[in-house]
Every structure is written in C-alpha cells, then in structure tokens.
Amino acid sequence: MTPLHQKSRKAFLSFDQGVSEFRLNYLAIAQYLVFFCFALTVLSAAAENRPVAVSADAIREQLAKNAWEGVNEAELIKLRHFYAQRDYQPVWALKEDSGVLLDTALTFIGRADEEGLASSDYHIETLRRWRAESPDQVSLPLELGTTRSLLALVHDLSNGRLTATLADPDWYVPQRRLDPVNFLQQSIASVDSAEQLEQVLASLPPNMPQYHTLKRLLVRLRILVAAGTVWTRIPDDIPSIHPRTRHAAIPLIRQRIREAYSVFEKPEYDIASDDSELYDDQLETAIKAFQYQYGLNTDGVVGKNTRRAMNMTAVEHIQQLRITLERLRWLPREFSNRYILVNIAGFNLAAIRNNVRVLNMRIVVGRDYRSTPSFNSRISHLVLNPYWNVPASIASKDLLPKQKHNPDYFASEGIRVFSDYHYELELDPDAIDWHAFSRSFPYVLRQDPGKRNALGTIKFMFPNPFSIYLHDTPSKSLFQRDIRTFSSGCIRLEKPMQLAEFVLGPSFEKANILEKIDSGKTQTVHLPEPIPVYLLYLTAWNDGQGEVHFSADVYGRDKRALAYARWLQPEPHLSQSF
Known part of the structure; x- marks a missing residue:
C-alpha cells in the first residue's frame, strides 16, 4: 500500500456520511470531466472531417502522445x-461486420x-x-473509447473492481488475476460473429448459482428503487411482540411482510394486509420465514434483531448484494467437486458436492476483537x-482471571x-502465585x-x-443465538460428526469413529484426499434452494469495503461503482 493510500485510508474512516456523499458527487463530476477531456483530445485528430475513418497510423499517432489528457x-x-x-489495426472499424461487434x-x-x-463508470452514454x-x-474516439472501457470492464468482472486486500484487510484468499489485454486480444481474434463475442464476454463473471441468484435479486431491487419504492418502517421504540398478542404496530408489520412478498415471492409472505392489531397464526408463520431468511432464530418474536432486519432499506440490500458480488469476483473460477464453504457473516457452514449443498449447519465464529479472517x-x-x-492471549486474558478468582478453576x-x-x-498450579501475574505469565x-x-x-x-x-x-x-460471535477465531460446529462423514467419504465408519472417541485416546485420522475449505465473509448468500439470505455486517467489513470503494482509487478507472 502506498503512503498516499495509507493516509487516505485513515482519512475516510473519520468523515461522516454527509461528507462522503459530497465526495461521491465530486468524484462523479471529476470522472465526467476526465472523459470529456479524453473525448476532446481524441476528436482533435479528426476535427476537420468528422467522422473520419480509423487507420493504424491514426491509432499509433494518438497512442504515441505521452500527455494524453x-x-x-x-x-x-x-x-x-x-x-x-x-500492429495498431482497429478492432471495431476493421471488418464489414465490425459494426455488429x-x-x-x-x-x-x-x-x-x-x-x-455501474455502466456510467465505463462511459456508456x-x-x-x-x-x-x-x-x-466508426470514429477514432469511438474506437479507442470502446476498447478503453471494455478493457476496464473485463478486468473488473474477471478479477473484481477493488483490490481485495485493501478493501478488506482480513481477506487472505488469493485474488484472481486475469490479464484483460491478453483476454480481449485473444477473444477478438477467435470470434467470427457477434454471438460468439457475446458468449466470450459473458464468461467473465463467476459462473456459480450463488452469483446468478444474487444478481437476479439485485436487478429486481434496482427496479423497485428506480420506481421510488419505499418500504414500511417499524418503530424502534416498541417492546418485543409475541404471537397471539395485540399491538398497534401489527398492521405496519403486516404491510412490511407484504412488501417482502413483492420482492422475494415467498408463499409465507403472501398474507392479508389489514388493520387488525392481533398477531395471528398466519403472521407468525410469515415472521418465522422472515427470521429464517435473515439468519435469526425462528421464534416468531418480533424483537430488536427482527425489527432491525425489517427496517433495512432496499438501498441497503442493494449495497449488500453489490459488495457480495464483488467478493465472489475475487474468488477462483474453478472449485473442486467437493469443498466446504464457511460463511463467517452468515454463521453457517455448507458442504458442497457437485455444486449441490449436501450438508448445512450453524457455526460459532470469532468475537469482534478476535474476528475470524x-x-x-x-x-x-x-x-x-x-x-x-x-x-497465550487466551491464557492471559481469559483463563488467568478465572484462576485468580477460583484457585481450583484449572483443576476443575x-x-x-x-x-x-x-x-x-x-x-503444580497450587504452587504458583497467580496474583503475581497480570497480562501475561x-x-x-x-x-x-x-x-x-x-x-x-x-x-x-x-x-x-x-x-x-x-x-x-x-x-x-x-x-x-442470533449473533454467534463467541469463539477466539476458530469455527465451532453444530454437526461435527456429519462433517466427518462428508470429508472422510466412503472410508467413514460411524461406529469405528465413535469407538475411537469412547476410548478417550487422542487419535489422528487422515483424509483419503484433502478437502478444500473456504472461509468467506458474505452478508448475502444463496442457500442452495434458490432463496437469498441476509445477515448483519457483524465485523463491519462490508462497511469498510464500501467506504474504501468510495474514497480510494486503487484502480485507474475506479470512481463511484459503489
């Protein structure tokens, strides 16, 4: 990270949302002026006769300019x-059918x-x-401008728009690196029709059900926002509401569930919208489905966490989807036939075989100050x-105070x-004066x-x-619990024996494993072949059945990545995509 990036990164965390919006507008204006200057510069080469045919000499002359504003x-x-x-031959003005391409x-x-x-970041208008x-x-500005924008978009769709380790310093999965120049060059050389070019370009984003499901929902939400849709807000200052009780906020909750139905089309959300203040059985079924979708305990109680999920705006959902799609673009394109996906933000683990989830379970992840990377x-x-x-950190910070309080703690x-x-x-712990130690021993x-x-x-x-x-x-x-951040970084499993069966495959014998456990002896069991495991931070995800789930940004990593996207420009063309 350059000194400039380090200073900028510290700066953006200290500014409020209002300043952020100002900066966004500033970036948008700056981006427009930059591309306007680009247009004027390129057009100057053809000022006398517009439009002008594009030649290799014209392209070479334009690209030779070092001060290309x-x-x-x-x-x-x-x-x-x-x-x-x-050899500086044009791409879009070379063949008779180049207009179609x-x-x-x-x-x-x-x-x-x-x-x-954001298509505006690629100067589409x-x-x-x-x-x-x-x-x-095809004019010279259009020739070079299209190539310039396409190279940027090829990079962003294949590798991700943001530099992963800067947007999320807790991200250690190697980011994909596809060379956009070589890819576009090879693609142009290999296609004979517009249909083939379309297929090649469509191969750039991740081809996984997770990505496609989130993408479809994003399109739907953007249509709603463009139409001015505003969802009903549930008051924050109300007590928890239990099934089969009455409350003045029940009509608002019904309306909010109906609005969720228009987005997700879950049958449970298709309830009557009326003025009744009774929390009836139909609403309870809908609330439990809503809680399940948002990673909450399905107890039917409309408490603080459920209200918080209900009060998420469509724009906030869009931001979650966009940053999650970006994280998915950081990943490799090829996965093993069998792998394990740990969703840190969603507090869940999925075992996947041939792109199908064959095992799901709840997990516990690291505390906020010992977050799981x-x-x-x-x-x-x-x-x-x-x-x-x-x-050592757990011994000194967590266990030492307990031993001081109870001298028999370690033994028990x-x-x-x-x-x-x-x-x-x-x-011998009894021979040690534990009160003589503070932060370490x-x-x-x-x-x-x-x-x-x-x-x-x-x-x-x-x-x-x-x-x-x-x-x-x-x-x-x-x-x-709804929010399961209780560990020191490791992942606690709800169903460890089922996961053992998945990773051991045909060699798994439950009776044999249980016998070894009952022996009390520490034993190692090697896998027939290593199983890939991915620990990812995704606040929006597909459950394998086509349903999109959302979770809270418990570590603030989405917020940090979005702030980074707004304030820094690590990639030359980055402006306001997020």
Whole structure:
C-alpha cells in the first residue's frame, strides 16, 4: 500500500456520511470531466472531417502522445499494449461486420449495472452518443473509447473492481488475476460473429448459482428503487411482540411482510394486509420465514434483531448484494467437486458436492476483537479427543482471571500447566502465585481431552497462519443465538460428526469413529484426499434452494469495503461503482 493510500485510508474512516456523499458527487463530476477531456483530445485528430475513418497510423499517432489528457498512465499503457499486439489495426472499424461487434460490445458495457457495477463508470452514454453520431463509420474516439472501457470492464468482472486486500484487510484468499489485454486480444481474434463475442464476454463473471441468484435479486431491487419504492418502517421504540398478542404496530408489520412478498415471492409472505392489531397464526408463520431468511432464530418474536432486519432499506440490500458480488469476483473460477464453504457473516457452514449443498449447519465464529479472517486451505486430517493447546492471549486474558478468582478453576476444567510448549515439565498450579501475574505469565496451558474440553471430541485440521480450525464444542446452547460471535477465531460446529462423514467419504465408519472417541485416546485420522475449505465473509448468500439470505455486517467489513470503494482509487478507472 502506498503512503498516499495509507493516509487516505485513515482519512475516510473519520468523515461522516454527509461528507462522503459530497465526495461521491465530486468524484462523479471529476470522472465526467476526465472523459470529456479524453473525448476532446481524441476528436482533435479528426476535427476537420468528422467522422473520419480509423487507420493504424491514426491509432499509433494518438497512442504515441505521452500527455494524453483524460487518460491516465495505466490506461494508456494497456491501450498501447493492446494495439501494439495487433500492429495498431482497429478492432471495431476493421471488418464489414465490425459494426455488429461494436454494438455487442456496447450492449455488454451497458449491462454492467446488472453485475453490481455501474455502466456510467465505463462511459456508456458517451460511447452511445458517438455511435449515434456516426452510425455508418466508426470514429477514432469511438474506437479507442470502446476498447478503453471494455478493457476496464473485463478486468473488473474477471478479477473484481477493488483490490481485495485493501478493501478488506482480513481477506487472505488469493485474488484472481486475469490479464484483460491478453483476454480481449485473444477473444477478438477467435470470434467470427457477434454471438460468439457475446458468449466470450459473458464468461467473465463467476459462473456459480450463488452469483446468478444474487444478481437476479439485485436487478429486481434496482427496479423497485428506480420506481421510488419505499418500504414500511417499524418503530424502534416498541417492546418485543409475541404471537397471539395485540399491538398497534401489527398492521405496519403486516404491510412490511407484504412488501417482502413483492420482492422475494415467498408463499409465507403472501398474507392479508389489514388493520387488525392481533398477531395471528398466519403472521407468525410469515415472521418465522422472515427470521429464517435473515439468519435469526425462528421464534416468531418480533424483537430488536427482527425489527432491525425489517427496517433495512432496499438501498441497503442493494449495497449488500453489490459488495457480495464483488467478493465472489475475487474468488477462483474453478472449485473442486467437493469443498466446504464457511460463511463467517452468515454463521453457517455448507458442504458442497457437485455444486449441490449436501450438508448445512450453524457455526460459532470469532468475537469482534478476535474476528475470524477470510482465507482458504485444505483439510488434511481429523483429531479425535484432541488436547486444547491454549493460545497465550487466551491464557492471559481469559483463563488467568478465572484462576485468580477460583484457585481450583484449572483443576476443575482439566487444564494443566507446563513450563514450555514441549509439554514435558508439568507444574503444580497450587504452587504458583497467580496474583503475581497480570497480562501475561511464563507458562503454557493445555486442556486434557474430555467432556469439558473446549474443542469437544473432534477437530478438523488444515494448514493456515492463523491457528484456526473447525471443531466440536461442549457449548451447544450458543447455536441458538442470533449473533454467534463467541469463539477466539476458530469455527465451532453444530454437526461435527456429519462433517466427518462428508470429508472422510466412503472410508467413514460411524461406529469405528465413535469407538475411537469412547476410548478417550487422542487419535489422528487422515483424509483419503484433502478437502478444500473456504472461509468467506458474505452478508448475502444463496442457500442452495434458490432463496437469498441476509445477515448483519457483524465485523463491519462490508462497511469498510464500501467506504474504501468510495474514497480510494486503487484502480485507474475506479470512481463511484459503489
């Protein structure tokens, strides 16, 4: 990260929303002026006779200019590289049917909004105007402008518009890197028709059900917002409302559910909208379906979290969808036939085989101050009846105060004290003055296997620099919470035995695994082949049945990424896509 980016990144966090909106407008104006200057510069080459036929000499002359106003250095380098590979021959004005190819390219650019991007960032209106001004001949501005915009869009759809590690510093999944110049060059050379070009360009975004489902919902929500749709707001200062009780806010809640039906078309949301203040059975069914969709406990109680979900605006939903689509663009395009997807923000884990979810479960993730990062790895083995080697930070911050309060705490929890991480020299906790230590102490703690062990009876191991793994837990009640941020970064599993069956495949024998667990001995079980695991932060996701779910931005990573997108310009063409 450059010093300029570091200073800018600190700055954007200190400004309020009003200043942000001002900056957005400023960026929009600046972007328009930049492209206007670009147009004037290119048009000057053809000022005498417009439109002018595009030649290789005209393109070479224009690209040779170092002070090309309106085009930054990175864009100019890409254009030079692209046209140099084709001996500066034009793309859109070369063949008799190039007009059809050009129109296909412009249509593709114009549909960037459907991908969660903004077609205005790719200057579509200017390109369309130039196209209308010279319908029978491609001008130099249109030739270079179309290529410039298409190169930018190819990059953004294939790799993501934002630099992942800057937009989300807790994202460690390698970002995809497709060279837009080579891709477009090869695509143009290989296609013989507009249909083929359309197919090639359509292959750029992620081809996964998750992406397509979110994309369709985004289009629907944008239509509603464009029509001026405003959803009913539920008062914040009301108590929790239970089924079969009466409250003056019930008619508003009914109306809000009806509005949800117009978006999601869930049968449970198709309820009568009337003035009755009775929370009846039909509304309870609808509320439980709503809670399920928003990752809440389906208790039917309209409490604080349910009201917060109901009061999310359509624009807020759109922002969630856009940043989630962006995160999906950061991912690799090819996944294994079997893999595990851990959605940190959604507090759920899915085991996927041949693009089908065969297992779903609730999970517990890291606390806000010990948040679980996004990364990928491969599960290599399981450990049955594991020891818990207590991290130093947890030992000093969490366990030491408990030992001070209760001198028998370590003994009651099966926690042993050692001199170092070799675990050879065990110390007597009663012989240590624990009150002599504050934030740290020179000992190592390890918890024995057993019912009280924090890792339960099984853990799933995969190499990573964060010492994170998936594991069982004795604290089953936490899976009933709405917001499940209780761990120190690792992932606690609701159904560890079912996950073991998935990762072990045909070699899984439940009776054998249970027998080993009952023995109380710590044993390692290696997988027949490693299973990819992805830990991702997605606040909007497809449940595999075509339904979109939403969750709260518990770590504030969406908010941070959106702020980064508004305030920084890490990519040459970035302005206001978000």
